[in-house]
Amino acid sequence: MIPAVRWAELRPDDFRARFDACPIVYLPIGLVEPHGHVAALGLDLIKADHYCDEAARRFGGIVAPSQGYHIHECGFHAPWLSEVVGEENPLLAALPPHVMVSLFLYQLRAFANTGFQAVVAVSGHSGGSQNDLRAAAAAFTAATGLPVVVKTDPEWTAGVHSGDHAGRYEISQLLAIRPELVDLRLLGRRHEAGSGGRLALGDDAAQASAEEGRAINELIVTNIGREVATLRAAAAARPRPPRLLSYDDIERIRATLPPGPAGWHSSVPAPAQAPVPPDSRWHPYARLA
Ligand SMILES: [Zn+2]
Numbered sequence: 001m002i003p004a005v006r007w008a009e010l011r012p013d014d015f016r017a018r019f020d021a022c023p024i025v026y027l028p029i030g031l032v033e034p035h036g037h038v039a040a041l042g043l044d045l046i047k048a049d050h051y052c053d054e055a056a057r058r059f060g061g062i063v064a065p066s067q068g069y070h071i072h073e074c075g076f077h078a079p080w081l082s083e084v085v086g087e088e089n090p091l092l093a094a095l096p097p098h099v100m101v102s103l104f105l106y107q108l109r110a111f112a113n114t115g116f117q118a119v120v121a122v123s124g125h126s127g128g129s130q131n132d133l134r135a136a137a138a139a140f141t142a143a144t145g146l147p148v149v150v151k152t153d154p155e156w157t158a159g160v161h162s163g164d165h166a167g168r169y170e171i172s173q174l175l176a177i178r179p180e181l182v183d184l185r186l187l188g189r190r191h192e193a194g195s196g197g198r199l200a201l202g203d204d205a206a207q208a209s210a211e212e213g214r215a216i217n218e219l220i221v222t223n224i225g226r227e228v229a230t231l232r233a234a235a236a237a238r239p240r241p242p243r244l245l246s247y248d249d250i251e252r253i254r255a256t257l258p259p260g261p262a263g264w265h266s267s268v269p270a271p272a273q274a275p276v277p278p279d280s281r282w283h284p285y286a287r288l289a
Contacts, residue, residue: 005018
């Protein structure tokens with residue numbers, strides 16, 4: 001039987017036993033966004049869930065309830081969406097950066113108040129928004145001493161596999177995790193009238209394979225394990241005294257970060273990006289004020 005590793009699936013005694021053996025919590029972060037007609041919309045969340053579950057099974061620790069909404073559509077996302085999705089309904093559930101960061105800080109508070117000694121946040125969505133979560137994580141760690149690692153899955157394959165969006169890399173990942181959620185027979189669906197078009201499909205998606213996905217996924221889990229080993233050693237050497245964080249504590253940390261939609265990595269386009277046409281549905285989000 002596969003051991004339960006999810007906070008939501010553990011009874012209190014089982015939670016405490018896992019916690020005593022390894023006081024590390026994993027937070028899977030993803031969202032729903034188009035990955036072509038060939039793949040399930042939740043690819044980013046599904047893979048983050050998989051990496052966290054697999055890491056907890058192999059290396060210990062507990063997987064927190066998944067964070068299934070993420071920063072998207074704003075800043076550098078807007079010209080990209082304009083290009084790869086256009087004006088079609090993107091079937092996208094996104095949060096603006098200042099809301100996501102507030103939510104994240106309160107999630108970290110919950111982990112700290114439960115007694116966890118380190119946090120590993122695994123984002124299946126990459127491209128830059130992780131920088132905003134890292135800014136929040138750094139402010140939280142500076143104030144509380146609780147180590148928080150935030151990485152996207154391709155940051156755990158750096159130098160071996162480059163990440164992509166709905167291309168060979170990502171479709172391979174999902175083929176290895178949930179093959180029933182990929183249908184490569186739909187590669188040409190984008191060209192059919194009324195289909196929604198490309199829906200952000202990557203150019204090399206046809207080259208995806210479950211075999212390559214298994215190699216990518218294995219490397220990611222292995223490298224998360226290295227991170228966990230480092231965090232556990234540090235936690236054992238310097239156990240944090242229990243200290244309950246209040247809402248005021250979190251608001252003091254929040255006040256060190258930009259208050260509203262502006263001022264985040266995800267608030268503005270990248271310098272090289274083409275401007276979003278003024279009549280585009282994405283135009284209002286390209287530069288947050
Ligand atoms: Zn993705």
